[in-house]
Amino acid sequence: MKANVTAHRDYTIAKIDERVYSAFLEHLGRAIYSGIYEPGHPTADKNGMRGDVAQLVRDLKIPYVRYPGGNFVSAYNWEDGVGPKDQRPTRLDLAWHTADANQVGIHEFQDWCDLVGTKPMLAINLGSRGLDEARNFVEYTNGPTGSYWGDLRKKNGRAEPFDCRVWCLGNEMDGPWQVGHKTADEYGRLANETAKTLRAFDKSLELIVCGSSHSDMKTYPEWERIVLEHTYDSVDHISLHMYFANRTGHTQNYLSLNHKLDRYISTVESTINLVKANKRSQRDVTISFDEWNVWYHSNEQDRAILAGNEGWPHAPRLLEDIYNFEDVLQVGLILNTFIRKSNVVKMACIAQLVNVIAPIMTEPGGAAWRQTIYYPYYFASVFGRGTALNLSVKSPGYDAEHDDNVPYIDISGVHDEEGGTATFFAVNRHPTDALTMELSLQGFGDRATVIDHQVMTHTNLRATNTLTAPDTVVPRKGSGTVVSDGTLTASLPPHSWQMIRVKLS
Numbered sequence: 001m002k003a004n005v006t007a008h009r010d011y012t013i014a015k016i017d018e019r020v021y022s023a024f025l026e027h028l029g030r031a032i033y034s035g036i037y038e039p040g041h042p043t044a045d046k047n048g049m050r051g052d053v054a055q056l057v058r059d060l061k062i063p064y065v066r067y068p069g070g071n072f073v074s075a076y077n078w079e080d081g082v083g084p085k086d087q088r089p090t091r092l093d094l095a096w097h098t099a100d101a102n103q104v105g106i107h108e109f110q111d112w113c114d115l116v117g118t119k120p121m122l123a124i125n126l127g128s129r130g131l132d133e134a135r136n137f138v139e140y141t142n143g144p145t146g147s148y149w150g151d152l153r154k155k156n157g158r159a160e161p162f163d164c165r166v167w168c169l170g171n172e173m174d175g176p177w178q179v180g181h182k183t184a185d186e187y188g189r190l191a192n193e194t195a196k197t198l199r200a201f202d203k204s205l206e207l208i209v210c211g212s213s214h215s216d217m218k219t220y221p222e223w224e225r226i227v228l229e230h231t232y233d234s235v236d237h238i239s240l241h242m243y244f245a246n247r248t249g250h251t252q253n254y255l256s257l258n259h260k261l262d263r264y265i266s267t268v269e270s271t272i273n274l275v276k277a278n279k280r281s282q283r284d285v286t287i288s289f290d291e292w293n294v295w296y297h298s299n300e301q302d303r304a305i306l307a308g309n310e311g312w313p314h315a316p317r318l319l320e321d322i323y324n325f326e327d328v329l330q331v332g333l334i335l336n337t338f339i340r341k342s343n344v345v346k347m348a349c350i351a352q353l354v355n356v357i358a359p360i361m362t363e364p365g366g367a368a369w370r371q372t373i374y375y376p377y378y379f380a381s382v383f384g385r386g387t388a389l390n391l392s393v394k395s396p397g398y399d400a401e402h403d404d405n406v407p408y409i410d411i412s413g414v415h416d417e418e419g420g421t422a423t424f425f426a427v428n429r430h431p432t433d434a435l436t437m438e439l440s441l442q443g444f445g446d447r448a449t450v451i452d453h454q455v456m457t458h459t460n461l462r463a464t465n466t467l468t469a470p471d472t473v474v475p476r477k478g479s480g481t482v483v484s485d486g487t488l489t490a491s492l493p494p495h496s497w498q499m500i501r502v503k504l505s
């Protein structure tokens with residue numbers, strides 16, 4: 001089987017906003033406690049942050065980490081997480097039916113961000129709380145000393161403002177499961193008033209309003225239209241969430257899900273443009289896809305934990321999906337979609353980062369390891385920076401649940417002009433046949449050489465990485481990939497993910 005792809009330096013989509021490689025950490029299960037934070041762990045620093053986890057996170061070069069929730073944030077009091085640790089209250093978390101002793105709050109989280117080389121993207125509680133607490137939180141993190149909240153921050157150990165630039169106005173407010181769930185009109189008004197107030201404090205803050213929790217929500221896409229009618233002039237981004245699952249065991253349908261993702265993004269892009277036109281606005285609002293990942297492997301286990309759970313446990317093993325090789329393909333397809341939609345998707349967060357539906361797993365007191373999905377995320381984040389190429393793709397395809405004629409090859413291309421490289425991320429969806437890819441690079445001049453080819457493939461789609469076998473699914477160097485007369489030829493094994501990088505003349 002053959003696929004033909006053409007890349008040209010002048011056929012581009014947009015400069016990729018590197019923030020599409022961001023991530024998410026919630027006070028949920030073991031994401032924070034025994035995830036990033038475990039005083040007494042052999043690798044912990046003086047703040048109790050795990051050094052082994054910090055290194056795995058640092059390697060990912062994550063621009064922003066969204067915090068502290070998620071569903072958790074909709075009943076969260078940020079004040080509980082500041083001040084002397086031994087005086088912080090233990091609260092019951094209504095979203096996940098657990099208890100939280102608030103040993104990590106904004107100070108500890110910012111220190112951790114500095115440790116791993118990332119920045120916080122903070123979510124405000126617009127579920128059980130509202131405008132006033134939001135305003136106090138922003139003044140606490142960003143306000144000057146000499147004011148009430150700035151002085152309290154100084155008393156708690158930090159005179160300099162944190163200067164957090166990016167704020168989420170609530171979380172999944174369209175979801176009936178959310179504490180303080182609202183209609184689109186109720187939420188739209190509250191979000192707009194909150195945005196106006198935060199802008200009165202600092203008009204340069206970047207604000208994200210809640211869009212849909214999923215494109216299967218009954219309220220989608222009217223939710224986006226109504227919320228944007230209220231907030232268009234006061235926010236910068238609208239957030240979307242989507243989780244991916246293979247509940248039927250039908251791999252080919254599963255691998256077509258990113259076509260549904262593509263339509264979701266396009267529909268919201270059109271909705272943004274509709275509201276923009278209605279308002280005769282010159283402003284652009286873009287998309288923050290601030291929760292995405294595969295999430296289904298742990299559903300049964302979580303149901304059992306939550307059903308048998310009479311009390312309020314601290315940091316139980318919730319949402320601990322163990323990812324397999326098939327999920328590598330899915331994550332590669334999702335990231336390709338974000339690259340191809342880089343004209344409108346300006347931020348995206350893999351959900352989540354450690355232990356909870358995460359690329360990194362830990363054992364309390366023990367090791368940390370990379371799940372299978374760590375790798376496509378790692379390569380996209382490190383090498384997928386530059387301008388997204390508008391590739392022409394000719395490939396045979398198949399009919400699936402989420403689209404007809406889904407091409408066997410799914411590919412994205414990134415041109416890094418400064419570094420003089422082009423990087424291609426490709427998935428071969430074919431279950432049994434290798435694809436011979438001919439990729440024309442003539443639009444980049446007459447000389448290009450292959451500098452890297454990483455391949456992920458496995459004979460068992462269900463193969464996983466575990467504590468005792470952490471390297472079952474790992475990338476390997478590809479071979480036989482050459483450029484001749486401006487055409488790159490590569491053989492893509494069946495059901496495989498790869499990254500091919502070329503140095504341009």
Ligand code: AHR
Pocket residue numbers: 026069070071072171172213291351352
């Ligand atoms: O990431 C897990 C949960 O998924 C988040 O708390 C919530 O926002 C979403 O429903």
